[in-house]
Amino acid sequence: MPLNHLIRDGDNPDITEERQKATFSTEELAIEIYGEPLAQRRREISAEVLKRPELLDDCPHVFLDRTTKVENSMKKTVAVMEKGSEICDFTSREELGHLVCEVFGDDGFPLSIHFVMFLPAIQGQADDEQAEQWIPRAMRLEFIGTYAQTELGHGTNLRALETTATYDKRTQEFILHTPTVSAYKWWPGNLGKTANYVIANAQLYIDGKSHGPHNFLVQIRDENTHQPMPGITVGDIGPKFGLNTNDNGFLRFDHVRIPRRNMLMRHSKVSADGVYSPPVHPKLSYGAMIFVRATMIRMLAHVVLKAATIAIRYSCVRRQGEIKTGNGEVKILEYQTQQHRLFTALARGFAYRLVGDEVKNLYEKIAEEVKHGNVEQLADLHALLSGMKSIVSYDSGKAIEQCRMACGGHGYSHASGIPEMYAVEIAGCTYEGENMVMLQQQARYLVKGIHRLAHGEELSTMLQYLANTSNNKFRIGESGVDLENALILALEYIARSTIERVTARLDSLQNKGLSAENAWNENAVELTRASRTHTRLWIARCFRDRVHRIENHAIRSALTDILELFLTYEVVDMSQYLYQGGYANSDQVAQVKDAMYKLLEKIRPNAVSYVDAYEVSDTELRSVLGRRDGNVYDNLLKWAKSNPLNRTEVLPAVEKHLMPMMLAAKSKL
Ligand SMILES: CC/C=C\C/C=C\C/C=C\CCCC(=O)SCCNC(=O)CCNC(=O)[C@H](O)C(C)(C)COP(=O)(O)OP(=O)(O)OC[C@H]1O[C@@H](n2cnc3c(N)ncnc32)[C@H](O)[C@@H]1OP(=O)(O)O
Numbered sequence: 182m183p184l185n186h187l188i189r190d191g192d193n194p195d196i197t198e199e200r201q202k203a204t205f206s207t208e209e210l211a212i213e214i215y216g217e218p219l220a221q222r223r224r225e226i227s228a229e230v231l232k233r234p235e236l237l238d239d240c241p242h243v244f245l246d247r248t249t250k251v252e253n254s255m256k257k258t259v260a261v262m263e264k265g266s267e268i269c270d271f272t273s274r275e276e277l278g279h280l281v282c283e284v285f286g287d288d289g290f291p292l293s294i295h296f297v298m299f300l301p302a303i304q305g306q307a308d309d310e311q312a313e314q315w316i317p318r319a320m321r322l323e324f325i326g327t328y329a330q331t332e333l334g335h336g337t338n339l340r341a342l343e344t345t346a347t348y349d350k351r352t353q354e355f356i357l358h359t360p361t362v363s364a365y366k367w368w369p370g371n372l373g374k375t376a377n378y379v380i381a382n383a384q385l386y387i388d389g390k391s392h393g394p395h396n397f398l399v400q401i402r403d404e405n406t407h408q409p410m411p412g413i414t415v416g417d418i419g420p421k422f423g424l425n426t427n428d429n430g431f432l433r434f435d436h437v438r439i440p441r442r443n444m445l446m447r448h449s450k451v452s453a454d455g456v457y458s459p460p461v462h463p464k465l466s467y468g469a470m471i472f473v474r475a476t477m478i479r480m481l482a483h484v485v486l487k488a489a490t491i492a493i494r495y496s497c498v499r500r501q502g503e504i505k506t507g508n509g510e511v512k513i514l515e516y517q518t519q520q521h522r523l524f525t526a527l528a529r530g531f532a533y534r535l536v537g538d539e540v541k542n543l544y545e546k547i548a549e550e551v552k553h554g555n556v557e558q559l560a561d562l563h564a565l566l567s568g569m570k571s572i573v574s575y576d577s578g579k580a581i582e583q584c585r586m587a588c589g590g591h592g593y594s595h596a597s598g599i600p601e602m603y604a605v606e607i608a609g610c611t612y613e614g615e616n617m618v619m620l621q622q623q624a625r626y627l628v629k630g631i632h633r634l635a636h637g638e639e640l641s642t643m644l645q646y647l648a649n650t651s652n653n654k655f656r657i658g659e660s661g662v663d664l665e666n667a668l669i670l671a672l673e674y675i676a677r678s679t680i681e682r683v684t685a686r687l688d689s690l691q692n693k694g695l696s697a698e699n700a701w702n703e704n705a706v707e708l709t710r711a712s713r714t715h716t717r718l719w720i721a722r723c724f725r726d727r728v729h730r731i732e733n734h735a736i737r738s739a740l741t742d743i744l745e746l747f748l749t750y751e752v753v754d755m756s757q758y759l760y761q762g763g764y765a766n767s768d769q770v771a772q773v774k775d776a777m778y779k780l781l782e783k784i785r786p787n788a789v790s791y792v793d794a795y796e797v798s799d800t801e802l803r804s805v806l807g808r809r810d811g812n813v814y815d816n817l818l819k820w821a822k823s824n825p826l827n828r829t830e831v832l833p834a835v836e837k838h839l840m841p842m843m844l845a846a847k848s849k850l
């Protein structure tokens with residue numbers, strides 16, 4: 182009985198051969214990733230979707246213009262809302278999430294901002310009475326909401342947002358106003374054509390005094406006619422690099438009045454007579470962003486694993502060139518360069534996916550405490566998520582792009598599915614805080630850590646490795662030190678020494694009289710590097726702990742290969758830092774590289790089985806190259822023939838423009 186459960190008759194023999202080589206059960210690995218009931222439920226949901234044409238695309242989305250794309254996704258949204266509960270349990274985020282992936286593919290659920298920002302903002306920041314008033318109706322989708330914070334002129338620097346909410350004591354209302362063009366709200370998902378309400382982030386003014394940005398619930402479209410409300414100008418911002426089924430929008434308020442109780446008042450309050458009570462922590466109004474940063478890690482990992490699925494499967498059915506002359510063309514996955522590109526992408530995908538679970542659990546624990554007024558761990562969480570969203574979005578983008586290039590010319594075609602994946606995923610470097618900015622948020626926390634240590638103060642668990650100054654020599658190959666431990670310690674050294682060095686430089690510049698702000702800016706690149714090394718260490722440790730907890734021996738062993746590849750890759754990638762301070766020499770770094778190349782060989786026979794175990798259906802994958810059955814060439818031809826340009830033999834545009842030109846050229850002879 183083969184261990185890979187995806188073998189079927191009629192598949193490309195090259196891919197069947199791969200599946201027969203599996204040394205672990207792909208079903209058991211799927212259970213390790215998703216958990217026992219969910220792994221099975223995902224398959225049932227995928228099978229159900231296939232039976233319902235209203236949930237499937239008539240043709241690949243890339244063949245459609247934007248208006249048709251938007252209409253299709255709205256139509257399918259209604260089908261999911263009406264019939265989805267027959268297919269999956271709507272109270273399970275995981276089941277619903279899977280249904281959404283099947284039905285909508287890369288662009289995700291068209292109303293995602295309603296669920297991932299609008300509702301979480303209300304849940305975390307509205308008081309009980311407000312929550313009771315708004316949440317049930319929002320959950321039933323009686324109306325659609327979005328989160329309107331970013332403006333045309335400012336997205337990063339929230340303190341400079343220009344939209345104002347001025348309290349009018351006389352009528353007990355807030356007046357929302359957009360004073361300039363740069364104050365237009367710009368970017369919110371679903372704002373353009375869909376949302377009826379926004380959580381608007383605006384500068385609160387009472388009696389001429391500013392209290393900084395706060396969140397307000399504002400109706401922008403009539404619930405029945407969908408026409409803009411008085412004082413509202415709203416529309417779509419136009420096509421983007423990706424996510425084109427979403428109507429990201431612009432919005433202007435012209436002295437729009439809302440009742441006092443439409444300010445979200447769990448943490449900050451304004452009384453009827455205009456008395457302001459501040460929150461227990463000044464950044465609690467940023468809570469919805471924290472939620473998305475925590476959630477997006479798994480979402481980004483999912484895209485990497487989809488791209489790896491496509492590129493690894495394709496690399497086993499694509500033959501090109503010979504390794505030994507005369508022995509015939511090989512599967513391109515036999516090339517070490519191909520394995521290096523793809524298995525390291527696979528390793529990052531698995532690492533981020535499993536670590537993403539841990540991040541989500543940590544977020545839920547701390548968010549619950551914050552809800553009850555305990556903000557002790559908020560700084561740790563903010564720092565961690567700032568780093569995580571940045572590293573995972575950027576390194577995932579690089580991994581996906583490598584997967585695309587590894588598919589050669591066909592990777593550049595939309596038939597591969599990877600260009601759309603990249604376009605969607607890479608937006609994660611920008612939204613929820615531009616990466617360079619977020620890395621610096623984390624760097625503040627790291628620099629403070631070094632200063633605390635210098636003053637003999639206690640460090641949070643996350644930073645305790647900063648005190649381990651005895652870790653000053655690479656111990657790879659020493660007896661009693663296994664590879665994993667040596668690599669984790671190397672990553673600790675890289676992070677600690679980088680943070681120490683940049684902090685010392687900051688301090689010395691300030692001691693020489695430079696202002697704190699200028700000293701910071703002069704070290705900003707190094708500070709982002711420090712942040713990167715710290716976050717990569719955190720991911721590595723968390724991934725290692727997760728793999729060590731696996732009880733099934735065969736699965737632990739399969740994921741240990743992936744873990745070790747991940748660790749060697751990270752250490753090689755940052756090896757220049759190992760030479761600083763004489764921690765390692767070039768022979769030791771060469772040992773890490775050798776270990777990495779051996780792991781590529783070890784992983785090779787199981788490559789297809791790893792991605793099979795992640796179980797992304799063909800419906801969700803939307804890729805000709807990544808099809809489960811490996812029958813790529815016939816289907817590439819079908820895909821090309823079905824594209825709208827081939828509907829007529831002679832294109833009307835050719836008749837209209839080129840033919841007359843050619844005829845005219847002939848007549849001149
Ligand atoms: C789950 C996804 C699924 C599907 C989604 C699919 C598609 C979704 C697509 C898009 C969704 C995206 C939606 C959005 O993009 S919404 C808009 C997001 N906008 C941002 O993220 C803006 C980024 N800017 C900021 O967060 C802040 O302005 C800032 C850079 C953090 C600076 O803030 P500021 O108020 O000026 O504070 P500082 O002076 O820099 O810091 C003072 C102090 O506060 C601490 N701090 C900052 N933020 C937080 C926080 N959130 N929580 C806790 N503490 C925070 C900061 O560390 C500092 O602490 P010190 O101790 O050093 O003083």
Ligand SMILES: Cc1cc2nc3c(=O)[nH]c(=O)nc-3n(C[C@H](O)[C@H](O)[C@H](O)COP(=O)(O)OP(=O)(O)OC[C@H]3O[C@@H](n4cnc5c(N)ncnc54)[C@H](O)[C@@H]3O)c2cc1C
Binds near residue numbers: 294330331336368424
């Ligand atoms: C697909 C997508 C969906 C979005 N959805 C929403 C949404 O639903 N709601 C919403 O409110 N917003 C949304 N946004 C907006 C998004 O949150 C912002 O674009 C993001 O926070 C970045 O801000 P910005 O555009 O002002 O970039 P800018 O801040 O202008 O960044 C431009 C450059 O300046 C640099 N920079 C800026 N400030 C600093 C600094 N202090 N130090 C160093 N460098 C700096 C950046 O690193 C970057 O290189 C979305 C954006 C995208 C792309």
